Amino acid sequence: xxxxxxxxxxxxxxxxxxxxxxxxxxxxxxxxxxxxxxxxxxxxxxxxxxxxxxxxxxxxxxxxxxxxxxxxxxxxxxxxxxxxxxxxxxxxxxxxxxxxxxxxxxxxxxxxxxxxxxxxxxxxxxxxxxxxxxxxxxxxxxxxxxxxxxxxxxxxxxxxxxxxxxxxxxxxxxxxxxxxxxxxxxxxxxxxxxxxxxxxxxxxxxxxxxxxxxxxxxxxxxxxxxxxxxxxxxxxxxxxxxxxxxxxxxxxxxxxxxxxxxxxxxxxxxxxxxxxxxxxxxxxxxxxxxxxxxxxxxxxxxxxxxxxxxxxxxxxxxxxxxxxxxxxxxxxxxxxxxxxxxxxxxxxxxxxxxxxxxxxxxxxxxxxxxxxxxxxxxxxxxxxxxxxxxxxxxxxxxxxxxxxxxxxxxxxxxxxxxxxxxxxxxxxxxxxxxxxxxxxxxxxxxxxxxxxxxxxxxxxxxxxxxxxxxxxxxxxxxxxxxxxxxxxxxxxxxxxxxxxxxxxxxxxxxxxxxxxxxxxxxxxxxxxxxxxxxxxxxxxxxxxxxxxxxxxxxxxxxxxxxxxxxxxxxxxxxxxxxxxxxxxxxxxxxxxxxxxxxxxxxxxxxxxxxxxxxxxxxxxxxxxxxxxxxxxxxxxxxxxxxxxxxxxxxxxxxxxxxxxxxxxxxxxxxxxxxxxxxxxxxxxxxxxxxxxxxxxxxxxxxxxxxxxxxxxxxxxxxxxxxxxxxxxxxxxxxxxxxxxxxxxxxxxxxxxxxx
Ligand code: BGC
Numbered sequence: 001x002x003x004x005x006x007x008x009x010x011x012x013x014x015x016x017x018x019x020x021x022x023x024x025x026x027x028x029x030x031x032x033x034x035x036x037x038x039x040x041x042x043x044x045x046x047x048x049x050x051x052x053x054x055x056x057x058x059x060x061x062x063x064x065x066x067x068x069x070x071x072x073x074x075x076x077x078x079x080x081x082x083x084x085x086x087x088x089x090x091x092x093x094x095x096x097x098x099x100x101x102x103x104x105x106x107x108x109x110x111x112x113x114x115x116x117x118x119x120x121x122x123x124x125x126x127x128x129x130x131x132x133x134x135x136x137x138x139x140x141x142x143x144x145x146x147x148x149x150x151x152x153x154x155x156x157x158x159x160x161x162x163x164x165x166x167x168x169x170x171x172x173x174x175x176x177x178x179x180x181x182x183x184x185x186x187x188x189x190x191x192x193x194x195x196x197x198x199x200x201x202x203x204x205x206x207x208x209x210x211x212x213x214x215x216x217x218x219x220x221x222x223x224x225x226x227x228x229x230x231x232x233x234x235x236x237x238x239x240x241x242x243x244x245x246x247x248x249x250x251x252x253x254x255x256x257x258x259x260x261x262x263x264x265x266x267x268x269x270x271x272x273x274x275x276x277x278x279x280x281x282x283x284x285x286x287x288x289x290x291x292x293x294x295x296x297x298x299x300x301x302x303x304x305x306x307x308x309x310x311x312x313x314x315x316x317x318x319x320x321x322x323x324x325x326x327x328x329x330x331x332x333x334x335x336x337x338x339x340x341x342x343x344x345x346x347x348x349x350x351x352x353x354x355x356x357x358x359x360x361x362x363x364x365x366x367x368x369x370x371x372x373x374x375x376x377x378x379x380x381x382x383x384x385x386x387x388x389x390x391x392x393x394x395x396x397x398x399x400x401x402x403x404x405x406x407x408x409x410x411x412x413x414x415x416x417x418x419x420x421x422x423x424x425x426x427x428x429x430x431x432x433x434x435x436x437x438x439x440x441x442x443x444x445x446x447x448x449x450x451x452x453x454x455x456x457x458x459x460x461x462x463x464x465x466x467x468x469x470x471x472x473x474x475x476x477x478x479x480x481x482x483x484x485x486x487x488x489x490x491x492x493x494x495x496x497x498x499x500x501x502x503x504x505x506x507x508x509x510x511x512x513x514x515x516x517x518x519x520x521x522x523x524x525x526x527x528x529x530x531x532x533x534x535x536x537x538x539x540x541x542x543x544x545x546x547x548x549x550x551x552x553x554x555x556x557x558x559x560x561x562x563x564x565x566x567x568x569x570x571x572x573x574x575x576x577x578x579x580x581x582x583x584x585x586x587x588x589x590x591x592x593x594x595x596x597x598x599x600x601x602x603x604x605x606x607x608x609x610x611x612x613x614x615x616x617x618x619x620x621x622x623x624x625x626x627x628x629x630x631x632x633x634x635x636x637x638x639x640x641x642x643x644x645x646x647x648x649x650x651x652x653x654x655x656x657x658x659x660x661x662x663x664x665x666x667x668x669x670x671x672x673x674x675x676x677x678x679x680x681x682x683x684x685x686x687x688x689x690x691x692x693x694x695x696x697x698x699x700x701x702x703x704x705x706x707x708x709x710x711x712x713x714x715x716x717x718x719x720x721x722x723x724x725x726x727x728x729x730x731x732x733x734x735x736x737x738x739x740x741x742x743x744x745x746x747x748x749x750x751x752x753x754x755x
Contacts, residue, residue, distance in 0.1 A: 004284060019247070026279060040102060047064070066354075082132075086139040087139070091301075092296055099289070107149075108175055113451075113510070114155055142290075145190030149193035150193055152176055152177055163510070166516065166518060180192075185219055194228060206234060223282070226246075236267055240268070309471055316496075322462045323482060327366060329401050333406070334405045346411060347415050357473050362479030363483075373399070377392075378429055381410070404446060414450040423497075443461045444482070449466075454498070492650075542650040572614070575611050587646065626643065640662060642659050673728025676724055677722050678724065731743060
């Protein structure tokens, strides 16, 4: 097939092509043989609407497999699994003639309140980046494109179409853009979706710094930028900034604005050529998508969804080895969620599943006949006689050996479009749990929630299994883990705090009067809890297994390519096979430049080990992953010094550490009159020149501006005393000894020395 050229199109055709034809398709240009292609949601299943269209998941869509949403998939901490899900999604897209799947969504979980946290992977950008990257690889291996979203700093739903995320440059780079950077550099998604919000006052859809300087010039993005649905504020401003495709259709309104702007000279047509060419490239690429040789198997995808879901459950607590249950155990299953699973969130990602498993049915399949009783305990809409429901549940619990209580958030509490206002489970559920525990202390709590909830009962129940939202096969997967058919290996990718008030964004979320200030800076999630030494309910990275793992002493060394290599031997010391997620963190306590988190995740590896098996885990951490973003040079800088490398089973279960010394990057910051004396003295090259110049002055000024006796002060005290003084101000204090010419000469010499 011939490749289409934007230059063959008329101005009007180019304007039409760069906005949608309708809700889900691009414009066809019949005269030039340009076909239309379909793009559609979403991150954990295909939402292809055949009839009425909307971006809020309201109208029907074709049946598709609902895989575990990102909140769960993230907890697998296994990029290979994310890639497999991507492949399956790609197959479903191929069958439905979909060119681009609108995912992955990789925004950082800044606050537990964000209504869309269930669609996001983590509070940590390495996790989001690695899983997002693998997802993109999987989908795109099928000749289907992806849309990396929502770019960027879209971390809340409240006022999402207007709010300005006020984030400093370093925090943006290190936390909010870092995952996007990883996915773009590693996997080249076909498209990036710019978000609704503003960043520091500029709409993402109109931000040339974001869409062009960073995304294309720095990261090398080669695909197309599409607007989130309705994110375009002013397309004439957005187009030259780097917005290629407006979705959905504006009905020709903004096309006409582009045409008029080109005609009156306010918009250079070359911008339109570039955007149109990118749409054409996408359309051409989509034509190469191979047809599926045979239809995808609903059964096989459902089985995959179950296998993946098993890997996502996080066993938070298991005192006395209450789990796994035996088939012969007399079990009271309590809670409506066991019968009516909550397995996905609300909004544009909402899937019409091919089938849904309930945990109750799956438990009955695994347990011996007659060993399972059930009581709903509560209704999902809060109606019904709660006293009677509780009495029934208590009766069931008291005659069983173990009570398994399914608690969770009702559907309406978590959705795209709005945020939560608290992190509590419904009071009626907590009351029910109290009554059940009083009747039978052998109680296991199974949770269904798209974002963290407070766990005030964590000390009063022996076992807690966090099930998140597990997709359509989650019920079966939950039963598999409860009965030990699968050994849990999920880990928290978001800290569970004791109280909402402990969260770093508290007080700065969801903002006010159109602005949300990211006041906590880079100390997001565990970075904050660790820096402030705040007790948490369950830390980042935590998750138990039915077996135990031992770590030998880790080793760390710098390779010839400058990267950091970390090695550790891990042994399964228990009686059953299991999977450990080995986590490598680094910390650099000695920074004299910026505040750094005590530890930051640099690598995670999922290792399957038979009972008694031992494996050497070896990872290579890119030197640049150790860098901080330096706002003075607008670049990544690796500081020189001793780094602490920690290896462990969670951010607060460090099993061993090593130290490694790293040579720092040379920082060439031009010296000006604003440069402080302390900065000059510390400078590896200019320091000497400055000390000599200071000596020339013959003494330090006294506080009252009079002459001080230099001989009474050591050089160190002198610098301490005068350290914060910008060199330009020295003149005024020098009693005429230092002139403008002398200072300029000194600055010139210092700059020449470092050039
Ligand atoms: C969401 C996107 C989604 C789009 C299309 C928007 O409301 O923010 O994530 O892809 O709708 O449904």
